[in-house]
Amino acid sequence: MPEFRKDPIVDRWVIIATERAKRPVYGSSGEVSDPRECPFCAGNEAMTPPEVLVFRDEGDLPSLGKWTVRVVPNKYPAVVPDGRGIQIVDELYAAQDGIGAHEVIIESPSHVTDMALLGDKQIAAILRVYVERIADLRGDPRLRYVLIYKNQGFEAGATLEHVHSQLVALPMIPNRVLEEIGAAKNYYESKGRCLLCDVIRKESDGRERFVIENDRFIVICPFAPRFPYETWILPKKHASSFERDSQPDNTDLARILRETLRRLSRLGNPPFNYVFHSNPLDQDENDYYHWHIEVLPKLIQVGGFEWGSGFYLNTVTPEQSARLLREASP
Amino acid sequence: MPEFRKDPIVDRWVIIATERAKRPVYGSSGEVSDPRECPFCAGNEAMTPPEVLVFRDEGDLPSLGKWTVRVVPNKYPAVVPDGRGIQIVDELYAAQDGIGAHEVIIESPSHVTDMALLGDKQIAAILRVYVERIADLRGDPRLRYVLIYKNQGFEAGATLEHVHSQLVALPMIPNRVLEEIGAAKNYYESKGRCLLCDVIRKESDGRERFVIENDRFIVICPFAPRFPYETWILPKKHASSFERDSQPDNTDLARILRETLRRLSRLGNPPFNYVFHSNPLDQDENDYYHWHIEVLPKLIQVGGFEWGSGFYLNTVTPEQSARLLREASP
Numbered sequence: 001m002p003e004f005r006k007d008p009i010v011d012r013w014v015i016i017a018t019e020r021a022k023r024p025v026y027g028s029s030g031e032v033s034d035p036r037e038c039p040f041c042a043g044n045e046a047m048t049p050p051e052v053l054v055f056r057d058e059g060d061l062p063s064l065g066k067w068t069v070r071v072v073p074n075k076y077p078a079v080v081p082d083g084r085g086i087q088i089v090d091e092l093y094a095a096q097d098g099i100g101a102h103e104v105i106i107e108s109p110s111h112v113t114d115m116a117l118l119g120d121k122q123i124a125a126i127l128r129v130y131v132e133r134i135a136d137l138r139g140d141p142r143l144r145y146v147l148i149y150k151n152q153g154f155e156a157g158a159t160l161e162h163v164h165s166q167l168v169a170l171p172m173i174p175n176r177v178l179e180e181i182g183a184a185k186n187y188y189e190s191k192g193r194c195l196l197c198d199v200i201r202k203e204s205d206g207r208e209r210f211v212i213e214n215d216r217f218i219v220i221c222p223f224a225p226r227f228p229y230e231t232w233i234l235p236k237k238h239a240s241s242f243e244r245d246s247q248p249d250n251t252d253l254a255r256i257l258r259e260t261l262r263r264l265s266r267l268g269n270p271p272f273n274y275v276f277h278s279n280p281l282d283q284d285e286n287d288y289y290h291w292h293i294e295v296l297p298k299l300i301q302v303g304g305f306e307w308g309s310g311f312y313l314n315t316v317t318p319e320q321s322a323r324l325l326r327e328a329s330p
Numbered sequence: 331m332p333e334f335r336k337d338p339i340v341d342r343w344v345i346i347a348t349e350r351a352k353r354p355v356y357g358s359s360g361e362v363s364d365p366r367e368c369p370f371c372a373g374n375e376a377m378t379p380p381e382v383l384v385f386r387d388e389g390d391l392p393s394l395g396k397w398t399v400r401v402v403p404n405k406y407p408a409v410v411p412d413g414r415g416i417q418i419v420d421e422l423y424a425a426q427d428g429i430g431a432h433e434v435i436i437e438s439p440s441h442v443t444d445m446a447l448l449g450d451k452q453i454a455a456i457l458r459v460y461v462e463r464i465a466d467l468r469g470d471p472r473l474r475y476v477l478i479y480k481n482q483g484f485e486a487g488a489t490l491e492h493v494h495s496q497l498v499a500l501p502m503i504p505n506r507v508l509e510e511i512g513a514a515k516n517y518y519e520s521k522g523r524c525l526l527c528d529v530i531r532k533e534s535d536g537r538e539r540f541v542i543e544n545d546r547f548i549v550i551c552p553f554a555p556r557f558p559y560e561t562w563i564l565p566k567k568h569a570s571s572f573e574r575d576s577q578p579d580n581t582d583l584a585r586i587l588r589e590t591l592r593r594l595s596r597l598g599n600p601p602f603n604y605v606f607h608s609n610p611l612d613q614d615e616n617d618y619y620h621w622h623i624e625v626l627p628k629l630i631q632v633g634g635f636e637w638g639s640g641f642y643l644n645t646v647t648p649e650q651s652a653r654l655l656r657e658a659s660p
Contacts, residue, residue, distance in 0.1 A: 005554035021645035149634025157633020174639030224335035275638035303487020304479025308605035309504030
């Protein structure tokens with residue numbers, strides 16, 4: 001049973017999930033794994049736990065290997081649906097059962113290893129899967145937040161190379177999200193405007209950190225990026241939660257996400273993470289919190305300076321990153 | 331000129347230091363570099379900037395290659411001594427020149443790549459170097475914090491394998507340290523005791539997370555560790571700052587640090603960081619903040635879950651880590 005433990009000093013939960021030590025690792029040396037042994041490839045469905053959700057092309061019967069996107073519980077979960085809830089260990093330490101859901105979104109039946117190689121339609125389907133899973137998990141009153149993220153490449157934390165993303169539903173709001181909400185609220189209270197709406201207005205004007213845009217979304221390099229080529233994808237029209245803001249076809253978001261990843265891919269195909277920053281499940285749409293996606297390439301290592309300070313050392317300015325990404329037109 | 335930039339949303343500074351992109355990288359594949367080309371080896375002193383501090387054996391003349399520990403400015407600094415100070419960019423963004431000091435402590439004249447292989451006397455000399463550098467930097471009224479850390483191994487952020495640690499002196503207190511101080515103050519105000527003194531009392535009793543101890547120090551695996559085999563080295567007697575608490579010979583700390591690293595080395599010699607958590611330069615000794623060293627092995631990758639949540643996913647319990655470290659007697 002995984003367990004949440006709270007650091008007694010700083011406001012930081014860790015999840016101790018010993019089962020995850022048994023995960024297969026495809027290796028740091030970048031070798032390509034054998035698709036016949038890949039648990040995410042079509043035909044190998046029996047190698048994963050039974051699916052939670054599956055998308056098929058219209059007219060395809062539910063037969064083995066005929067699917068476009070598949071969601072399965074993580075075989076080595078960080079959190080699990082069953083447990084007893086909070087258990088305070090003593091006055092110094094707090095712990096609780098690792099209740100939640102940890103799912104893997106298998107993004108293609110084929111052994112593709114770079115999301116940038118998927119088509120717009122496929123990426124739109126993946127986004128629809130995210131929305132449907134959040135809608136379903138919202139029904140569990142114990143859950144307060146659904147974190148959607150991708151680890152692509154070993155250095156970004158992936159243990160399997162077949163394109164996939166993950167979803168962790170948690171019984172608490174992550175402190176990173178709480179910090180964002182708190183800061184957004186403060187800004188709104190003092191200025192009467194949404195902070196990220198102001199950022200969008202500024203970056204559309206100045207354009208030195210502007211990357212690309214379409215009707216509904218803008219991609220920028222943030223003013224204080226942690227990593228080279230870090231980008232944020234933001235809806236132009238204010239909205240607090242990704243799932244409520246999503247369109248039936250997700251075309252605009254799919255296109256701009258794919259375009260962003262293709263440009264990143266052209267800059268040396270770095271390992272990367274993306275993370276959806278969206279409103280907690282139990283909070284209403286509001287005027288201060290603005291959902292967005294952060295794309296974090298992993299070209300430099302995080303070391304003692306970052307662990308000790310909470311600060312980051314970056315070697316590329318966002319202005320330079322934005323220029324290179326603008327020029328990296330596929 | 332490096333630049334500090336503040337994230338407009340969360341309280342996080344990043345340092346943009348484009349010169350650092352030119353650093354040599356000895357590679358992720360673990361190849362051993364040629365000591366003849368190593369800028370940290372005795373005889374190659376001309377390959378580094380002139381030294382800030384050097385220790386020699388008694389009786390050794392200040393000739394080339396005759397030294398035990400050497401401190402030089404980082405050739406690719408995150409921060410530099412000269413600059414103009416604060417410059418607010420606009421009402422949304424804040425930036426300032428990257429003022430400070432970034433130094434490299436070369437821990438041996440020989441091409442040793444694992445600090446655990448150094449002797450107690452050598453490690454005591456390294457600790458004395460830290461103390462002397464902090465004492466010197468304290469004289470610069472612009473500086474508020476000196477962060478001492480080590481990156482050993484490529485995965486831990488090292489770009490050179492020759493044993494070394496680093497020191498970054500900053501004009502602001504890092505937010506990780508501010509969080510610790512705030513939490514320690516809160517605990518002290520509500521209980522009348524130091525939080526880490528309570529942790530030490532508890533872990534000496536319970537012993538399931540206890541690793542080793544000597545007269546002045548105790549090593550434990552923390553209750554909520556971010557990483558497998560994470561350990562904290564704590565002075566048993568309350569003190570807020572490492573440098574004021576240090577003994578003239580540093581024998582007890584050198585011994586327990588070496589012993590900790592030797593035990594870690596026996597568990598597969600993982601890449602690791604260590605970070606000194608100590609009182610800011612401009613704050614007095616007090617009853618609530620307890621200095622300590624955190625040793626963070628890098629056996630698992632940090633991914634989207636950690637970036638998005640601020641939480642950590644660990645696969646080994648601290649009780650298991652402590653047992654393995656207790657049994658890994660050199």
